[in-house]
Amino acid sequence: MSNHEKLSAFVDSELNDRGFLSDLLKDEQMVDQFSRYQLIGDVMRGDTLDDVNLDVASSVMSALDDEPTVMAPQKATPERGDSILPSNVVPLFKKVGQYAIAASVAASVVIGVQLNTAQQDSLTPAPVLDTVPFVGIAEPVSLQAQPANVDKLTEQQELEQRRKINALLQDHTLQQRMLQQN
């Protein structure tokens, strides 16, 4: 019976040789073998913990001792540019935030709805950016009258219309306040 067979039988508790244990402890190689056998048994029974001690550290350390020391290591550069691709995941709400910027530009364009079909031909449909109020004071409402009538629309009429619009907006607010009245 070779030593390995004896060891195997000892691990399986099938060896009746009382002297074997003392022999085993004398032979370092056999002790290593014994611990490996036990580990195999543990792994097969699923008894090992996550941190199985395979004694990797000591082998790594000894391997490192043999390594020559490089004083100027080469910079590890990615082989291809695309290895640092930006993430494809776009934050969901980034887009929503951008609306604000777009809206601040777009919202100052006043939508003109043409209702009088008879005059439609003479109209220029170009949208007008109305960032500066017509009159000196800043008004809450931006207003675009029909461009074809600009020459006919006197300043008086223009003011009148602004006044009217402001009055209606104010009444709209007032009516909401009175609506809740009990």
Add this chain to the structure above:
Amino acid sequence: MHFYRITPYSSVCCNKTKFTQSTQAILLACVLALFCIRSWAAPSEPHPPANQSTEFFLQQMANSFAELNYDLSYIQVFEGVIEPKRLSHGVLDGLEISYLSHLNGPPTEYVQRGKQVSFFEPDIEPYTLETELQQGSLFRIAKQDLAQLQLSYDFVQAGKSRVAGRPAQVIRMSPKDGDRYGYLIWLDRHTSLPLRIDTLDLQGQLVEQMMAISLRLYNEATPWIAELSSVDLPAVVTVNKSAANSVAWQLSWLPKGFQVVSSDSHSIPITGDAVDYFMASDGVAMVSVYIEPDEQPMASLTPVARKGAINLITVKHRGNKITVVGDIPTETGLKIARSVMATGNNKAKGKGNNHG
């Protein structure tokens, strides 16, 4: 920085046990955040509560908005205009007190005390009405009647985000048809107070935005709220509604879910023009319809104006001038204006209920 002493949480504190615990945690985090540099403050933020149903958030929003003590500073953005405002709210001896103030420009303030609202506006003598404080979509959404809104809008959770330094729950309030605006609502994860509301048109473009800059919560009504509870406010004005429902007109079309909530004949404040009037609402959007005789048949002015989400459209229709004002898309306003029909009868009613 600290105007108010933040009192320690006591378990005998009123009936808001659902919120007080997290409120205390938030307060702690807020205080810490004030003293810590940003990287320290982040881990001290308490974990937001677990996921909840959309209905839970919306219900909690309505409760928190009416019951908690808070200072909410926010900006209202439309057409490149930014209006900063602050809403202070508190409940003192069971009385709900809110104070809304415009932080820039001419002083504009609103004080709600119980069922009375005082309006302090530039160039107008301050007055008080028995009404509710309703300024823009923030209030209408926060004080919403969920059952009514669900007729016209679908509510969907749209993920989590962060607004005003606080974790937020996003809820999409999308219209069931193309006749009204949609809303994207950011709610505070702890209290469900609205932190941001985007009003979006049918193309998903932003037409108006409310965004919180800071939210501070207090265990008790602040000294400012206490002061407002005893301050003298202008006398209550009672407005006699002129004979309601005597309007000889009818709206033959309104977007689904809209109801006529009021109708009368009155005169416009500045110009004094007499108009026949309807107001319709779907719970969030408010639409006014003005009908007046067209005095200048020669002039072909059809004004279109816009202020944030509010559109004003005027249509000439069979010798009458019909103006629709409201936070609805222009196309919808146009359709409503064209649906105005004479009933030929002085007892005509709108198709919905009368106002309540």
